[in-house]
Amino acid sequence: MDALTTFAQLLAGGVLTGLVFALVAVGLTLIYGVMDVVNFAHGEFLMLAMYATLGLALLGLGPLLGLPLVVVAMFLFGIIVYRVFVRRLLAGPPEATVFGTFGLLVLLQGFAQSAFSSDFLSVPNPPFSGTIRFGGLAVAQANVVEGCGALILTALLFAFVEYTETGRAMRAVAEDRIAATLMGIDVQRVNGLAFGIGAGCVGAAGALLMLSYPVYPTAGVPFALTAFVVVALGGFGSISGALVGALLVGLLEVFGGFYLSPELKMVPVYLAYLAIVLLRPQGLLGRR
Amino acid sequence: MPGRRLALALALVLTVTVVPPGAAPAADPPDIIIGSVIPLTGALAQSGAGLRVAQLLAQDLVNGHVSYPLPMVGKSGLPHLGHARIKLVFADSQGKPDQARAAAEQLITQEHAVALIGCYSSSTTATASQVAERYGIPFLNPDSSAPGLTARGLKWFFRTTPSDATFAENFYQFFADLKRTKKVSVKKIAIVGEDGLFGTGASDAEEQLAKKYGYDVVSRIAYTATTTEVNAEVQKVKAAAPDVIMMASYLPDSLLFMRGFKDQSVQPKAIMAQDAGFIDPNFIRTEGKDAEGIFTREVFSLDIKYRNQSVPLINQLFQQRFADKPLDGNTARDFMGVLVLADAIDRAGSTKPDAIRTALQKTNIPGNLTLMPWKSIHFDATGQNVGGVGIIEQIQDGKYETVWPFDVAVREPIWPMPVWTH
Numbered sequence: 001m002d003a004l005t006t007f008a009q010l011l012a013g014g015v016l017t018g019l020v021f022a023l024v025a026v027g028l029t030l031i032y033g034v035m036d037v038v039n040f041a042h043g044e045f046l047m048l049a050m051y052a053t054l055g056l057a058l059l060g061l062g063p064l065l066g067l068p069l070v071v072v073a074m075f076l077f078g079i080i081v082y083r084v085f086v087r088r089l090l091a092g093p094p095e096a097t098v099f100g101t102f103g104l105l106v107l108l109q110g111f112a113q114s115a116f117s118s119d120f121l122s123v124p125n126p127p128f129s130g131t132i133r134f135g136g137l138a139v140a141q142a143n144v145v146e147g148c149g150a151l152i153l154t155a156l157l158f159a160f161v162e163y164t165e166t167g168r169a170m171r172a173v174a175e176d177r178i179a180a181t182l183m184g185i186d187v188q189r190v191n192g193l194a195f196g197i198g199a200g201c202v203g204a205a206g207a208l209l210m211l212s213y214p215v216y217p218t219a220g221v222p223f224a225l226t227a228f229v230v231v232a233l234g235g236f237g238s239i240s241g242a243l244v245g246a247l248l249v250g251l252l253e254v255f256g257g258f259y260l261s262p263e264l265k266m267v268p269v270y271l272a273y274l275a276i277v278l279l280r281p282q283g284l285l286g287r288r
Numbered sequence: 289m290p291g292r293r294l295a296l297a298l299a300l301v302l303t304v305t306v307v308p309p310g311a312a313p314a315a316d317p318p319d320i321i322i323g324s325v326i327p328l329t330g331a332l333a334q335s336g337a338g339l340r341v342a343q344l345l346a347q348d349l350v351n352g353h354v355s356y357p358l359p360m361v362g363k364s365g366l367p368h369l370g371h372a373r374i375k376l377v378f379a380d381s382q383g384k385p386d387q388a389r390a391a392a393e394q395l396i397t398q399e400h401a402v403a404l405i406g407c408y409s410s411s412t413t414a415t416a417s418q419v420a421e422r423y424g425i426p427f428l429n430p431d432s433s434a435p436g437l438t439a440r441g442l443k444w445f446f447r448t449t450p451s452d453a454t455f456a457e458n459f460y461q462f463f464a465d466l467k468r469t470k471k472v473s474v475k476k477i478a479i480v481g482e483d484g485l486f487g488t489g490a491s492d493a494e495e496q497l498a499k500k501y502g503y504d505v506v507s508r509i510a511y512t513a514t515t516t517e518v519n520a521e522v523q524k525v526k527a528a529a530p531d532v533i534m535m536a537s538y539l540p541d542s543l544l545f546m547r548g549f550k551d552q553s554v555q556p557k558a559i560m561a562q563d564a565g566f567i568d569p570n571f572i573r574t575e576g577k578d579a580e581g582i583f584t585r586e587v588f589s590l591d592i593k594y595r596n597q598s599v600p601l602i603n604q605l606f607q608q609r610f611a612d613k614p615l616d617g618n619t620a621r622d623f624m625g626v627l628v629l630a631d632a633i634d635r636a637g638s639t640k641p642d643a644i645r646t647a648l649q650k651t652n653i654p655g656n657l658t659l660m661p662w663k664s665i666h667f668d669a670t671g672q673n674v675g676g677v678g679i680i681e682q683i684q685d686g687k688y689e690t691v692w693p694f695d696v697a698v699r700e701p702i703w704p705m706p707v708w709t710h
Binding site for chain 1: 332514570
């Protein structure tokens with residue numbers, strides 16, 4: 001096998017990996033952008049979405065058929081969490097949201113463990129289990145579907161925030177909460193929507209990830225961890241930044257893993273993260 | 289206020305129900321307390337529930353009068369101690385090393401346990417056994433396989449289960465047997481393991497023994513178990529073109545590797561797994577026919593040809609107590625662990641830690657008096673049982689079938705493994 005094929009294979013793997021990361025990161029960055037809240041329970045939202053997808057799949061609504069339902073359910077769940085919980089945190093000191101959402105993380109993990117046990121569960125006979133080949137390259141169908149999903153989701157979210165009335169309201173709230181209130185924007189409603197949409201995005205991500213990953217109470221943790229790095233790299237609050245950051249992380253991880261050593265695959269990722277934080281703290285596409 | 293009244297009532301109920309120890313009738317000798325540190329809550333709680341049932345079953349059989357061909361069973365307690373009964377007291381490790389340490393401390397200082405048993409995961413066994421060492425209390429570990437546990441120079445630590453080093457050695461013995469009977473040849477080995485205590489220990493043992501047995505390690509890969517992709521790792525293995533891939537992985541990562549090997553057409557003659565993810569019930573369910581031909585080491589199987597006729601009977605008793613779930617490698621080893629401790633305490637004829645330790649060192653239980661496929665139970669100077677052997681299973685027709693050692697095997701091994709079907 002020549003070096004060029006390996007390189008191309010790694011490139012393909014890196015891009016697809018990056019897109020999977022983007023899938024999880026966009027919801028996180030939206031919530032941060034609008035509310036200045038880093039939702040530490042983001043990975044647990046993902047985990048809940050994965051369980052919901054599994055439940056629907058067991059009822060005969062396979063991962064993709066169940067996707068819209070999971071998105072709607074997670075959207076509503078997000079709004080409820082905002083109304084009941086996050087709204088109160090926002091009224092407190094800034095640390096309240098950090099500790100509050102972290103507490104939510106612990107709560108949701110504990111809930112999942114008592115309700116679903118700590119077993120690994122996966123969708124039986126998932127669709128897209130084949131391999132796509134062209135030339136000497138091979139990629140898993142499921143990863144391609146997940147990647148396409150990430151692109152569509154990012155595009156939809158971007159269009160929503162840029163071109164709709166509600167999206168404009170969200171940007172206004174992000175820019176200056178007080179001014180937005182004075183302009184007659186219902187900040188609570190916008191915040192709730194943003195939280196709901198962020199949760200809906202992670203719902204879509206969870207449904208797609210069930211194509212290739214098992215779910216267990218801490219299944220969201222590794223994805224959320226990468227998502228935080230992605231969002232910091234791309235710029236907190238920037239949707240296109242999340243996509244760029246995710247691709248960067250995916251490529252660095254895969255290439256670093258092969259050309260340095262698998263043990264060191266996260267080193268280039270965190271070096272890039274450090275460099276960005278030091279030299280351009282707002283992130284690649286973030287605004288100051 | 290109703291809340292306060294409720295709290296008061298609760299406090300009262302608690303005070304009455306917590307009976308102080310030593311309330312047993314004076315005529316009987318006092319119960320002998322064995323402290324058990326296992327995960328009762330947390331991520332490993334499910335496994336812990338089974339271990340608890342297995343240990344309690346062993347306790348009840350020791351205290352009972354029904355006889356089986358097993359050590360110390362059916363003698364109505366410990367004869368050399370006036371038929372005193374053994375009593376297990378459990379403390380929760382939550383699967384966390386720091387909690388395991390606290391649990392061991394509590395069992396020794398507050399429950400006055402004469403010996404400890406536990407703790408399932410190697411990292412919790414490591415900390416709990418340090419506490420026992422400090423207090424000079426014998427610690428019996430029936431179920432943790434990290435090789436390093438017996439390399440710490442502890443005086444009070446005894447391990448009945450074979451370690452991952454034994455299991456790794458079994459792989460090479462299996463190859464030697466295959467070479468002899470089927471003329472297959474294996475040269476190049478790729479070693480892939482997660483970078484925690486489990487994977488590192490297994491991979492280290494595999495690598496050292498490869499040299500001893502004359503195999504080439506063409507690739508050694510350590511990765512983080514919680515990774516979400518293994519692109520680079522799979523390409524590394526592919527470039528090394530090994531005859532055999534040895535894997536030490538948990539479930540999510542084992543699935544990622546299987547997927548990667550298949551997509552990238554990495555086609556070794558065999559994949560040899562150190563159980564864990566590869567024996568998770570979801571492994572076969574998820575992989576379907578891609579799982580066919582995978583070898584994995586195991587510690588116990590109900591299907592092997594047993595030398596001890598009590599295996600199905602004990603299994604039946606266990607199932608009655610544990611929602612019909614059969615004995616597995618972990619529960620069978622924990623069951624045996626309690627018997628080994630009971631045997632040592634009885635021979636010691638005393639509950640003094642020193643006497644129990646000396647008796648443990650002199651333990652000599654033949655393999656046919658155990659549930660396990662072992663040759664015997666007796667400990668070397670490090671506290672490791674030297675009679676332990678693993679078995680090798682292969683996934684055939686969607687089931688784990690024992691294929692080695694040949695004398696207990698129920699099926700012929702399929703070698704090489706099937707070609708990936710795309």
